[in-house]
Amino acid sequence: xxxxxxxxxxxxxxxxxxxxxxxxxxxxxxxxxxxxxxxxxxxxxxxxxxxxxxxxxxxxxxxxxxxxxxxxxxxxxxxxxxxxxxxxxxxxxxxxxxxxxxxxxxxxxxxxxxxxxxxxxxxxxxxxxxxxxxxxxxxxxxxxxxxxxxxxxxxxxxxxxxxxxxxxxxxxxxxxxxxxxxxxxxxxxxxxxxxxxxxxxxxxxxxxxxxxxxxxxxxxxxxxxxxxxxxxxxxxxxxxxxxxxxxxxxxxxxxxxxxxxxxxxxxxxxxxxxxxxxxxxxxxxxxxxxxxxxxxxxxxxxxxxxxxxxxxxxxxxxxxxxxxxxxxxxxxxxxxxxxxxxxxxxxxxxxxxxxxxxxxxxxxxxxxxxxxxxxxxxxxxxxxxxxxxxxxxxxxxxxxxxxxxxxxxxxxxxxxxxxxxxxxxxxxxxxxxxxxxxxxxxxxxxxxxxxxxxxxxxxxxxxxx
Numbered sequence: 001x002x003x004x005x006x007x008x009x010x011x012x013x014x015x016x017x018x019x020x021x022x023x024x025x026x027x028x029x030x031x032x033x034x035x036x037x038x039x040x041x042x043x044x045x046x047x048x049x050x051x052x053x054x055x056x057x058x059x060x061x062x063x064x065x066x067x068x069x070x071x072x073x074x075x076x077x078x079x080x081x082x083x084x085x086x087x088x089x090x091x092x093x094x095x096x097x098x099x100x101x102x103x104x105x106x107x108x109x110x111x112x113x114x115x116x117x118x119x120x121x122x123x124x125x126x127x128x129x130x131x132x133x134x135x136x137x138x139x140x141x142x143x144x145x146x147x148x149x150x151x152x153x154x155x156x157x158x159x160x161x162x163x164x165x166x167x168x169x170x171x172x173x174x175x176x177x178x179x180x181x182x183x184x185x186x187x188x189x190x191x192x193x194x195x196x197x198x199x200x201x202x203x204x205x206x207x208x209x210x211x212x213x214x215x216x217x218x219x220x221x222x223x224x225x226x227x228x229x230x231x232x233x234x235x236x237x238x239x240x241x242x243x244x245x246x247x248x249x250x251x252x253x254x255x256x257x258x259x260x261x262x263x264x265x266x267x268x269x270x271x272x273x274x275x276x277x278x279x280x281x282x283x284x285x286x287x288x289x290x291x292x293x294x295x296x297x298x299x300x301x302x303x304x305x306x307x308x309x310x311x312x313x314x315x316x317x318x319x320x321x322x323x324x325x326x327x328x329x330x331x332x333x334x335x336x337x338x339x340x341x342x343x344x345x346x347x348x349x350x351x352x353x354x355x356x357x358x359x360x361x362x363x364x365x366x367x368x369x370x371x372x373x374x375x376x377x378x379x380x381x382x383x384x385x386x387x388x389x390x391x392x393x394x395x396x397x398x399x400x401x402x403x404x405x406x407x408x409x410x411x412x413x414x415x416x417x418x419x420x421x422x423x424x425x426x427x428x429x430x431x432x433x434x435x436x437x438x439x440x441x442x443x444x445x446x447x448x449x450x451x452x453x454x455x456x457x458x459x460x461x462x463x464x465x
Contacts, residue, residue: 011185012127013136016120018178019083021143022171023113026090027056028151032287032301033164040164041099048099053217055106055113060213060401062114064205064255067394068197070119074190075126075390079119080182086112087175094168105168118397122390125381126189131324134378138320141374146309146316148280152287153309156302191387195252202254204243205398211236212402219409229409255395259384267448268380269396271332275372276400277407278339278439279365284408285415285431286346286362292423293351307359308366315370327451328379335371336443338364343436347429372442379449411435 030037030052038048070078089108096102121140128136158166215232222228247253260266290301319331342365349358377396384392414434415427 008185009127009132009136011181012123012187013139015178015182015185016079016124017140017143018174018181019079019086019116020120020140021147022083022090022174022178023059023086023109023116024143024147025151025154026109026113026171027059028148028283029155029167030055030151031284032152032155033159033167036159036164037102041102043099049217049221050103051099051106053214053220054103055110056401056405057210057213057217058107058110059114060209060398060405061206062111063118063398063401064209064394065202066115066118067122067391068195068254069115070122070390071191071195072197074188075119075123076182076186076188078115079123079186080179082112082115082117082119083175083178083182084112085109086116087172087179088112090168090171090175094165094172118390118393121381121393121397123186123189125389125393126386127187130382133382134323135317135320137374137378138317138323141316141320141370146312148283150306150309153302153306156297156299160297160299198247198250198252198254200246201243201250204239204246205254208236208239208243209398209402211239213405216405216409220412224409224413254391255398256388256391257395259388259392259395262383264450265380265383265392267445268328268376268383269399271442271445271449272373272376272380272396272400273403274438274442274445275332275336275339275376276404278336278343278435278442279369279373280404285411285428286358288415288423289349289428290358293425293428304355304358305362308362308369311363311366312369313366315367316374319371319375323375323378327449327454328375329446329449329451329454331371331375331451332446332449333443335368335375336439336446339368339372340436340439340443342368343432343439347432347436349428349432350425372446376449 034048034052037043037051041048066078066082086109089105089110089112092105092108093102094105096105124136124140125133154170155167158164211232213236215229215236218226218232219229224230243255244257247255247257260269287301287305290296290304296304319335322331342361345357345361345364380396381389381392411431411434414431415423
């Protein structure tokens with residue numbers, strides 16, 4: 001238990017935001033430093049890509065198991081363990097004398113991150129009453145939305161200054177604070193009777209998500225049509241199909257697919273899956289455009305991209321406040337409409353588009369971030385009983401993460417920058433055209449969510465459905 005008088009929901013929020021922000025930031029901050037890391041270690045493109053890809057791969061494999069670990073050993077304990085592993089992995093990366101050492105550190109980061117994120121989400125749902133969950137997740141959304149947008153900014157500044165190792169060292173004091181604060185402020189919770197480990201589920205989810213993410217990672221360098229990618233993709237799809245069947249027949253499944261029988265949970269996740277393609281999957285495109293087409297340095301790219309996290313930081317807490325009052329429907333519809341407007345503008349970029357115009361499009365995109373992704377995430381988990389939130393959080397995180405990774409691989413192929421090919425303005429326009437369609441589709445699907453102008457009773461109302 002937390003120290004007497006020390007616990008409060010907002011202190012829980014502070015701990016969780018600290019941990020999750022670090023984890024998500026590292027999914028993008030290393031991307032900008034990738035050419036520098038490849039040069040520093042004298043690595044081939046194929047070998048160096050695992051600096052990024054293996055982190056994503058391990059994160060995706062561990063996340064589905066995090067729900068069981070939280071039920072078995074306790075939410076607080078697993079959250080702090082995840083932070084400790086991530087912080088130790090960051091230190092190992094920062095001092096890495098070789099590429100192998102760096103990749104090993106990234107694996108440790110991935111394990112820690114895969115435990116931290118779903119455990120942190122479950123801690124929030126247990127800390128806040130239904131009437132305030134939207135406001136809490138509005139603040140929490142700053143980590144989920146601002147961190148991936150801020151990653152290229154921070155990474156670009158550090159690389160330009162010649163301090164690329166600080167990309168990893170900065171996590172150490174932040175992680176240490178999160179661990180110490182978590183030990184004092186967080187309340188422990190675990191199931192009184194933990195279900196037995198779903199071993200078939202562990203094997204099938206590891207193979208399924210692992211193969212799917214391996215295919216997505218390999219496609220960045222080998223191309224979508226390579227034998228490695230197509231074989232891995234087929235194995236992943238087959239394993240996940242088998243997982244779907246097995247989990248329907250298991251009394252205590254690792255990934256509770258029966259949650260999808262709830263229409264609100266299903267609708268929120270479908271909108272979320274479509275939305276991450278339009279939002280996060282396109283996130284990597286603009287830094288590439290600015291570097292390869294406009295010839296900007298990493299630091300200059302970071303300055304341009306800063307417009308997006310600033311706008312998201314303003315919109316996300318406001319979105320959380322309105323969520324408690326009007327529900328997710330109007331927020332998501334308006335957000336995805338803004339996303340479509342922004343993406344339409346990005347489709348029309350060329351080598352001479354003014355930087356000020358690009359910043360305006362990114363500010364609009366930041367507003368869309370704040371109104372959408374966290375809104376659908378909160379809605380999905382809002383339909384789940386509190387004792388099942390850890391499993392539900394792992395389910396939503398793992399599936400969204402996989403959709404995002406596969407979409408990034410496909411968009412990379414559309415841009416033309418895989419397997420040594422050259423990036424082109426037309427390639428970027430084509431990729432953004434795909435994400436524009438997904439933005440419109442997400443906007444249409446968002447009308448299926450509950451809330452104004454219909455009746456809205458918050459979490460209690462969704463639970464009653």
